[in-house]
Amino acid sequence: MRHRFSNAPLSRRDLIKAAGAAGVALASAPEQSPAANQAIGSHPATMLRVPFERHAKVRLAIVGTGLRGTSMLAEWLAVDGVEITAVADVIPAKAARAARLVTDAGRPAPAVYSSGERDFERLVSRDDIDIVYTATPWDWHVPICLAAMRAGKHAATEVPAATTVEDCWELVNTSEATRKHCLMMENCCYDFNEMLVDTMVKAGEFGEILYAEAAYIHDLRSILFEDRDEGLWRRTPHTNRDGNFYPTHGLGPVAWYLDIHRRDRFDYLVSMSTPERGLSDWRASHVPQSSPKWQEKYAAGDINTSLIKTILGKTILLQHNVTLPTPYDRLNSVRGTRGAFKDYPARVYREGHPGGHRWSPIDETLKAQFTHPLWQRVGEIARAKGGHGGMDFIMAYRLIETMLQGTSPDFDVYDAAAWSVPWPLSEASLALSSSPVRFPDFTRGEWNGALTSP
Amino acid sequence: MRHRFSNAPLSRRDLIKAAGAAGVALASAPEQSPAANQAIGSHPATMLRVPFERHAKVRLAIVGTGLRGTSMLAEWLAVDGVEITAVADVIPAKAARAARLVTDAGRPAPAVYSSGERDFERLVSRDDIDIVYTATPWDWHVPICLAAMRAGKHAATEVPAATTVEDCWELVNTSEATRKHCLMMENCCYDFNEMLVDTMVKAGEFGEILYAEAAYIHDLRSILFEDRDEGLWRRTPHTNRDGNFYPTHGLGPVAWYLDIHRRDRFDYLVSMSTPERGLSDWRASHVPQSSPKWQEKYAAGDINTSLIKTILGKTILLQHNVTLPTPYDRLNSVRGTRGAFKDYPARVYREGHPGGHRWSPIDETLKAQFTHPLWQRVGEIARAKGGHGGMDFIMAYRLIETMLQGTSPDFDVYDAAAWSVPWPLSEASLALSSSPVRFPDFTRGEWNGALTSP
Numbered sequence: 081m082r083h084r085f086s087n088a089p090l091s092r093r094d095l096i097k098a099a100g101a102a103g104v105a106l107a108s109a110p111e112q113s114p115a116a117n118q119a120i121g122s123h124p125a126t127m128l129r130v131p132f133e134r135h136a137k138v139r140l141a142i143v144g145t146g147l148r149g150t151s152m153l154a155e156w157l158a159v160d161g162v163e164i165t166a167v168a169d170v171i172p173a174k175a176a177r178a179a180r181l182v183t184d185a186g187r188p189a190p191a192v193y194s195s196g197e198r199d200f201e202r203l204v205s206r207d208d209i210d211i212v213y214t215a216t217p218w219d220w221h222v223p224i225c226l227a228a229m230r231a232g233k234h235a236a237t238e239v240p241a242a243t244t245v246e247d248c249w250e251l252v253n254t255s256e257a258t259r260k261h262c263l264m265m266e267n268c269c270y271d272f273n274e275m276l277v278d279t280m281v282k283a284g285e286f287g288e289i290l291y292a293e294a295a296y297i298h299d300l301r302s303i304l305f306e307d308r309d310e311g312l313w314r315r316t317p318h319t320n321r322d323g324n325f326y327p328t329h330g331l332g333p334v335a336w337y338l339d340i341h342r343r344d345r346f347d348y349l350v351s352m353s354t355p356e357r358g359l360s361d362w363r364a365s366h367v368p369q370s371s372p373k374w375q376e377k378y379a380a381g382d383i384n385t386s387l388i389k390t391i392l393g394k395t396i397l398l399q400h401n402v403t404l405p406t407p408y409d410r411l412n413s414v415r416g417t418r419g420a421f422k423d424y425p426a427r428v429y430r431e432g433h434p435g436g437h438r439w440s441p442i443d444e445t446l447k448a449q450f451t452h453p454l455w456q457r458v459g460e461i462a463r464a465k466g467g468h469g470g471m472d473f474i475m476a477y478r479l480i481e482t483m484l485q486g487t488s489p490d491f492d493v494y495d496a497a498a499w500s501v502p503w504p505l506s507e508a509s510l511a512l513s514s515s516p517v518r519f520p521d522f523t524r525g526e527w528n529g530a531l532t533s534p
Numbered sequence: 535m536r537h538r539f540s541n542a543p544l545s546r547r548d549l550i551k552a553a554g555a556a557g558v559a560l561a562s563a564p565e566q567s568p569a570a571n572q573a574i575g576s577h578p579a580t581m582l583r584v585p586f587e588r589h590a591k592v593r594l595a596i597v598g599t600g601l602r603g604t605s606m607l608a609e610w611l612a613v614d615g616v617e618i619t620a621v622a623d624v625i626p627a628k629a630a631r632a633a634r635l636v637t638d639a640g641r642p643a644p645a646v647y648s649s650g651e652r653d654f655e656r657l658v659s660r661d662d663i664d665i666v667y668t669a670t671p672w673d674w675h676v677p678i679c680l681a682a683m684r685a686g687k688h689a690a691t692e693v694p695a696a697t698t699v700e701d702c703w704e705l706v707n708t709s710e711a712t713r714k715h716c717l718m719m720e721n722c723c724y725d726f727n728e729m730l731v732d733t734m735v736k737a738g739e740f741g742e743i744l745y746a747e748a749a750y751i752h753d754l755r756s757i758l759f760e761d762r763d764e765g766l767w768r769r770t771p772h773t774n775r776d777g778n779f780y781p782t783h784g785l786g787p788v789a790w791y792l793d794i795h796r797r798d799r800f801d802y803l804v805s806m807s808t809p810e811r812g813l814s815d816w817r818a819s820h821v822p823q824s825s826p827k828w829q830e831k832y833a834a835g836d837i838n839t840s841l842i843k844t845i846l847g848k849t850i851l852l853q854h855n856v857t858l859p860t861p862y863d864r865l866n867s868v869r870g871t872r873g874a875f876k877d878y879p880a881r882v883y884r885e886g887h888p889g890g891h892r893w894s895p896i897d898e899t900l901k902a903q904f905t906h907p908l909w910q911r912v913g914e915i916a917r918a919k920g921g922h923g924g925m926d927f928i929m930a931y932r933l934i935e936t937m938l939q940g941t942s943p944d945f946d947v948y949d950a951a952a953w954s955v956p957w958p959l960s961e962a963s964l965a966l967s968s969s970p971v972r973f974p975d976f977t978r979g980e981w982n983g984a985l986t987s988p
Binding site: 389 | 741
């Protein structure tokens with residue numbers, strides 16, 4: 081359906097048809113959330129700017145102890161004030177390995193749950209858990225976060241938090257109703273360059289930001305075809321969906337640069353995908369004809385490009401490409417009234433600074449001036465830990481810091497929803513030959529309340 | 535009107551309204567060209583792949599001898615087989631200066647036309663002109679090209695060829711009716727990197743190209759405010775239009791990479807602009823309050839970003855930004871099934887080549903293998919002449935070569951129209967909150983024929 085109109089005119093009828101379908105697509109969000117259609121105030125109070133209760137220590141449970149869960153476990157163990165009280169995985173050996181990593185670190189043994197894929201329901205019912213961190217395959221993020229919040233625990237999930245508009249609303253409604261936070265652990269928000277850029281942006285070094293670029297460009301073809309770990313589930317959406325599956329690594333930091341849900345909001349997007357070649361070509365050259373993988377059809381275009389308009393009129397270029405041979409890139413760029421930043425490689429331009437009309441590298445002077453306070457404080461430990469160059473530790477450290485201090489988290493359920501929803505919204509736009517599709521206002525009109533990133 | 539919906543839902547009604555308006559906008563193209571609505575064959579024969587008649591020498595006239603016309607005059611004089619038989623400019627001193635440059639080069643004095651802004655009509659009526667090259671302000675490109683073709687001369691124009699859908703059709707209809715070529719002199723098609731990339735693309739080095747980026751990112755603020763040359767006219771569209779004013783420098787080369795009008799065609803586009811800040815800020819800090827420039831309002835967003843879909847489903851990112859402080863960039867990138875190229879700085883990635891998942895620079899080995907034959911033959915002279923790094927000479931040399939040899943030109947009136955029309959089409963999309971807007975098929979269905987760039 082993606083190229084439905086591409087060989088015929090976008091006639092008035094086509095666009096009206098599209099409009100009709102869009103009407104449905106766009107309506108579906110509010111449908112999921114009757115409150116969204118009511119006057120501000122008649123729904124549960126917002127979770128924007130709601131502080132954590134103070135914790136003497138943070139009791140954390142992990143659901144999903146595969147590659148990511150195990151990697152993050154090492155980061156959690158390195159942060160003071162964390163106790164791992166429970167771990168769960170559908171594969172008993174993986175849950176046991178995680179428990180062993182905890183005891184090997186000289187900590188009390190966590191409870192272990194691995195009796196089937198819904199055993200997390202027993203885990204969340206414990207009374208010694210403050211927050212449940214989920215590192216499962218994408219489809220499990222929502223049920224586990226909902227179960228955790230309904231059991232009175234805060235929820236933290238890997239990215240994306242949800243893959244449908246309805247599930248994004250379900251997370252928002254549940255966080256508001258239970259007064260528990262639902263945080264999407266977007267580690268790229270905490271990477272060195274992203275935090276440096278955010279610091280420069282907030283310092284006004286680039287003037288008013290008018291445009292930003294966010295992407296996940298990462299050649300995952302071999303991983304997607306492996307018969308273990310991500311290969312077991314991450315190829316599936318390529319067979320039955322299209323759009324931007326993985327918007328948050330690029331969009332999270334950009335949302336901080338643009339003060340999204342502080343003084344601006346995503347308004348609408350348009351999206352375009354290329355044809356699919358990458359997985360088909362890879363299969364042809366790497367997968368034996370006997371493999372059941374030859375029964376698959378790949379529905380997702382190799383490169384999905386979306387343009388997001390914000391309420392203040394800013395433009396965000398958002399791209400996803402995991403199935404072609406090209407170097408890793410999150411784009412991570414901003415352009416403003418006084419300068420610009422581009423990443424991969426990182427370079428900066430500021431009007432009136434030496435160097436003429438050329439980019440300058442991120443040199444020591446710039447680092448001395450704009451390294452984010454978090455990286456100044458714990459950057460050395462972070463780099464030593466090394467999870468994704470240190471950003472994983474900074475993210476873990478910062479979450480625990482806010483919970484110990486009883487301050488509000490750096491991001492909330494509204495960010496989790498708005499940063500994740502470009503997948504279904506881009507999919508809807510593609511089905512309508514790139515027609516504009518509206519973002520739901522997950523904050524119910526309360527997005528314009530200041531307060532900035534850490 | 536640009537942000538008409540941006541503070542209200544894109545309701546079903548909005549989109550239907552948009553569809554209605556788009557219906558009109560899209561219909562306007564065919565309206566201008568009744569032939570386009572008739573069956574293939576019932577209109578004048580195509581100008582696709584039509585060779586020039588052989589010329590013993592090429593008698594060339596120049597209309598507009600300001601900065602660009604004078605700069606190109608030096609290139610024309612450096613090409614063997616060219617005689618400059620006439621020059622015209624509304625400013626007598628500029629026409630006279632051009633004539634003097636010709637005689638100073640030891641060539642016969644050209645006829646000089648400078649009796650008012652329509653004196654080009656007398657120029658085109660001469661019988662010693664083969665082709666009329668126009669380097670006037672944008673609004674004069676169409677009337678001069680039409681006059682030249684109707685007087686039996688080939689037309690060559692600076693970019694953009696036209697700024698409305700109607701004028702694009704008028705150029706096509708007139709070229710077909712008069713059997714004279716109308717060429718848009720897109721010099722960036724002939725730049726070293728662009729021709730190297732085109733050579734690599736045609737050699738299959740990147741596999742099938744699925745995505746390309748094209749842009750004109752050039753800080754023109756000081757030039758736009760000058761009280762001479764471009765400053766006298768180039769600021770005007772910023773006061774009464776929006777969209778991508780200058781798509782061709784980026785899109786021309788990309789059209790060659792993607793074999794547009796050879797085996798593919800632009801299908802539709804969506805467009806998004808940021809708010810305007812650049813010219814307002816510049817005026818505030820550089821223009822005295824007494825200046826009449828303070829009566830101007832700036833309607834064009836600083837950054838316009840469009841996505842173009844081709845009939846084969848490829849995606850092109852097309853951007854325009856001339857009013858913010860940022861280094862020069864045409865993006866000039868391609869991504870395919872076997873590799874990718876990015877420019878600014880130029881770098882290449884090809885699967886299986888040494889260097890792992892990293893970009894490699896354009897080294898001597900690559901240059902030895904993929905430098906375009908034109909640059910191999912006359913690159914040294916081109917660099918010595920130096921107009922825009924040599925591409926101006928290569929472009930001039932190549933046009934004269936095709937006219938002397940009697941082969942078909944590298945681009946034609948269909949390219950001139952399709953590479954220029956993103957301005958009005960992006961403007962239409964912006965007015966419809968980024969709704970998709972259809973490209974007219976200027977080739978009337980004959981785009982899927984033979985092949986290739988020089």
